Amino acid sequence: MTYKFDFASVLAQWPLFVHGAWLTIQLSVIATLLGFLIGTLCAIGRNSHNPWVARACSLYVEIIRNTPLLVQIFIVYFGLSSLGLKVPAYAAAIAALVINIGAYTTEIMRAGIDSIHKGQIEAAQCLALSKVQIYWHVILRPAMERVYPALTSQFVLLMLASSITSQISAEELTAIANRVQSDTYRSFETYIVVAVFYLLLSLAMRTAFWAIGQAVFTRRRRLGTPM
Numbered sequence: 001m002t003y004k005f006d007f008a009s010v011l012a013q014w015p016l017f018v019h020g021a022w023l024t025i026q027l028s029v030i031a032t033l034l035g036f037l038i039g040t041l042c043a044i045g046r047n048s049h050n051p052w053v054a055r056a057c058s059l060y061v062e063i064i065r066n067t068p069l070l071v072q073i074f075i076v077y078f079g080l081s082s083l084g085l086k087v088p089a090y091a092a093a094i095a096a097l098v099i100n101i102g103a104y105t106t107e108i109m110r111a112g113i114d115s116i117h118k119g120q121i122e123a124a125q126c127l128a129l130s131k132v133q134i135y136w137h138v139i140l141r142p143a144m145e146r147v148y149p150a151l152t153s154q155f156v157l158l159m160l161a162s163s164i165t166s167q168i169s170a171e172e173l174t175a176i177a178n179r180v181q182s183d184t185y186r187s188f189e190t191y192i193v194v195a196v197f198y199l200l201l202s203l204a205m206r207t208a209f210w211a212i213g214q215a216v217f218t219r220r221r222r223l224g225t226p227m
Contacts, residue, residue: 005188006186007186007189007192009186010189010193011193013180013183013184016176017173017176017177017193017197019176020172020173020174020175020176021173021201023090023170023173024159024162024163024173025159025201027090027094027159028162028201030094031097031101031158031162032101032155032158034098034102035097035098035100035101035102036155038098038102038106039102039103039104039106039109040105040106040109040140042103042106043106043107043110043112043113044135045057046061047113057106060102060106061107063103064100064102064104065103065104069096069097069161070167072100073093073096073165073168076092076095076096077092077093080092089165089170090170092170093170096165100158100161101154101158104154105154108154109144109147112146112147113140116139116143120138121134121139124138148209148213148217152205152206152213155209156205159201159202159205160202163198173197173198176194177190177193177194
């Protein structure tokens with residue numbers, strides 16, 4: 001059996017692919033920023049001396065990390081709709097991705113925070129630094145620097161996982177691919193093109209994170225530590 005490739009009809013839809021890729025980038029960037037903020041706050045919360053705060057953060061992490069992303073998306077989109085709160089597909093996709101990546105970021109940042117030696121914190125307290133200064137200069141920045149490679153990998157995986165939001169009709173790259181292949185009947189060619197798009201987006205994100213790491217973590221740059 002022979003198969004003749006025909007990319008002409010698929011590539012003719014390039015404006016749709018560009019639109020889908022742009023929406024994928026938007027979803028990824030917004031979810032990354034908000035998820036990192038939530039994850040960092042929950043990582044601090046898990047080390048809180050308040051047992052209720054620590055347990056609430058731990059419960060959030062365990063629930064999200066042990067349920068599929070697709071189910072979480074359905075709960076946000078269809079669940080809220082059942083309660084009378086109609087959420088647009090784009091907003092539901094962002095909310096679900098933020099909730100999901102926030103839990104994974106929590107564990108990564110918690111590992112970074114736990115790696116900070118208590119002697120450094122005690123030394124900062126002896127220097128009469130405020131709690132805010134201690135958390136920022138002594139705990140958070142060094143912790144972020146240590147787990148930065150893990151964070152970047154997780155955020156790239158988030159971008160790839162955003163393809164699942166096509167199940168609620170969010171017009172990202174995979175949803176566009178589904179539309180194009182149903183119009184052209186060239187499924188193989190369509191998903192090859194989409195795979196190339198995702199590969200390019202992954203490389204672009206890794207390059208961007210590398211550049212950010214070079215700019216923010218100057219000590220790593222001087223030591224030549226991989227980002």
